Structures are given as C-alpha cells and as structure tokens.
Amino acid sequence: MIRVILLSICLTAPTFSLAENITVYKCVIKGVPTFSQLPCALDAQAITLKNINVTTAYSNTTASSKITDTSVDDYLKTQQINRDIKRYQLAIKQYQQQYTEKKQQIDYMTQDKANRLGASSIANAIATKTSALKQSYDALIGQAQQQIEALNQQKEQLSQQP
Template sequence: MNRFILLITCTALPFFSFSQNTTVYKCVIKGVPTFSQTPCSKDAEQITLKEINIIEAYKSPTQANNVTDSSVDNFLEVQQIEREISKLLLTLKQTEKTYQEQVKQVSYVTQDQANRLGASSIADAIAKKTAPITSAYESKVTRTQQQIDALRQRKQLLSQIP
C-alpha cells in the first residue's frame, strides 16, 4: 500500500508547482550589480520575481483562438497535386505513344487480311481497324484531361487561401 501511495505521489508530482514568487536582493558592490537571496547591504533593492507558467508563456496566440495555420497543409496538398498532374501528363504521353504504335501496326494490313475483314481495299481495312483504337484513345485522353483540369482547379483554389 505504501508503495502504491509513493508511486502515485511520484507520478503526480511533476504536475504540481510548489514554487512561489521569489524575492532577491540587488546590491551594487564596487560598481558591479550583485544579486543575492539575502540583503547584501543596507541600500539593497528588493526584487520580487513572479512565478512564470511556462505553458502559458509559450502558448501560441493562434492556439488560444482555436485557429490553425493551414498554409503548410495547403502547400503540401499543392505539392501532391503537382505530382499527380505530372503523373497524368506522363500517362498522356504514354497513351499517345501506345496509340501511335497500334496505328502503325494496323497500317501493315495486306490485301489478304483486308479481304478477310470484308473491306473493299487496304485503306478501308485500315480505317475499320483504326476506328476502335482511335475511339478508345480519345476517350482515355478526354478522361485524363478532365482529371488534370480538376486538379488544376483545386490547386488554384488552394493557392488563393491564405
């Protein structure tokens, strides 16, 4: 039981302040200001040092008003948005490259392949094979561009917030 009381006392002790206002005495001895706990001469100046609550002294005024500084959060979010936009732009470049490769492969159609597709000519067969590729490419580019535009709008909005 004694150990339990001792444990609670030692645990709670740092949360209590036993210090009070402190009195010191200032004397000038041989032209040098000297401070002491006891009067050092008859003309000693008594100085009272008030207890300082360190937590209150260093408390930020924005914390007292429950206002948070979101500029750092906004900066970090803008940086994240820029990274996402860069990734999407790279995706667009890769999509363009893939599209060009697929169109190039389609251009190697022979007359025999065109006949199997039921096309009247090689050009007609190329057009038939290219149409779905172009449609898929344009759809993907449109979606990606919309994502980029939305991210840029969000970035602009965050840049306007102080």
Template structure:
C-alpha cells in the first residue's frame, strides 16, 4: 500500500460518524438517580442524547452550548434532590409538632398546677405556644429555602 492510500483509509475512518444517538438509561436506586448504558432497574427511562458529529460541528460554540445544557440538567437534578430533602425535613417537623400537640392535650391538672397555670386549658395553650415557637420558625426557614430552589430551577430551565 502506498502512503496516500493509508492516509485515505485513516481519513475515511476518522470521518465515519457514530450513530445519530446513543441511549442512556435513568433509574432511581435507593432514592438516588442513577444513569447507565443498560437498563438499571424496572423503572428505567431511556434518555436519548444526540451525538455530536465532528464533521458537521460548527466549532467550539456548539460544544459549549451542549456543555451548558448538560451543566444545567445536572444542576436541575441536584436542585430536585435538595427539594426532596427539604420537603422530608418539613414533613418530619410537621409530624413532630402534631405529636407534641397530641401529647400536650393529655396534660393533667397536676402538671398544670406545677406550671402555675390557672387551668388545664391555659396550661395546654401555654405549652402549645412554646412548642410552636420552637418548631414553626424552622418550618418557615425550610419553606423559604424551597421557594429559592424552585426559583433557581425555573431560571435554569429558561
């Protein structure tokens, strides 16, 4: 073979395009989003990612746009995970508040007397207010974080 033929073969191999897309599967395993080339679970969703054709690429700008899209997608996924964590924290605080209110409602006259309250109803109201003062600000703080994350997510998707 001549060197020209070898060059021609190498160049033609270099410009052979891969298929128009490659498949990626997304699954949730133990609450963690996982990506794989093969189906990774019963809930596997196929995500089609178009391949970049080097011969048709218009330069670094197109590659940068793809990188930005990937970064945006990954950031959105991270925000979704943080939202889920915060929602669980809020639910846990709400459950704690409800459980403590229920426990307070079983207060006895003896406990009310030790608190210096004039009646059981006053003691219950006083203790409930204390518990709410401690837990409600935490819930409100988490809700503000949720609003900020949702706003950030909307901005990323635009």
C-alpha cells in the first residue's frame, strides 16, 4: 500500500510547478562572470529564466507541437555576439594604429627611395605609397565594420523573438 502511494506521488509530482520563473544573478568577480541564486555583488544583474513543466512540454512528441525554452540560449548567443563585436572593434583600432605607424614610416621617405619607386619627387612617392596603404587598411576596416553590422542585426533578431 505504501509503495502505491509513493508511486502515485512520484508520478504526479512533476506535473506541479512551484515557481513560474527562476531568477539568477550575474556578477563579474575579478573579471570572471559568476552566476548565483543570491546577489553576489552590489552591481549584480538579475536574469529571469522561464521555468517550463517538462512533463507537459514533452508529453506530446509530434513535430507540429514542439515547445522549447530558448531564453537561455538566446541570452548566451547575445553574450557571444557582444564578445565578437568587441573583438572586431579592437581589430579596427589595431588597424588604425598600424596604418598610423606605417604612414609615419612613409613620411620619412628619402629621395633615393623615391627614385627607386620611379616617382618624380618625394611628395609624389609619399602620395602614391599612402594611397595604396590607405586602400588596403580601408578594406580591412570595412570588412570588420560589416561584420559588426551583421552581428548587430543578429542581436536585434534575437531580441525581437518572443
């Protein structure tokens, strides 16, 4: 008799949900993102996760009625997109710094080097070399900016999903 009661409790327990949402707190401690059930710092960011009833969500296995909880996946994708955007922004800054350094080297051109390049004057040689350098770095910066725009569009699409 006790086994029957325990069995019935175990079978019906998953159908009851005690909480609708779960709140997790995100803190950055010594540069490392940390997640906790309680606020772990004064600047803790509260993240609310949807709690789904597994029994009802997966009781109907037909392809037309799939129920999924993508809030965590969307959050993680958004965080990855933000990291990628920062990486591309850093690359743009590095490209600009490299361009400035190489431009300074070009500005110190000698007449001998200008003659070897086939230019009529130092100013002409500097202008030619600077133009070629600018085109190559503009292409690299443009590609990085396009990647940032694409990532921003992906992030916007994730935020518009229900």
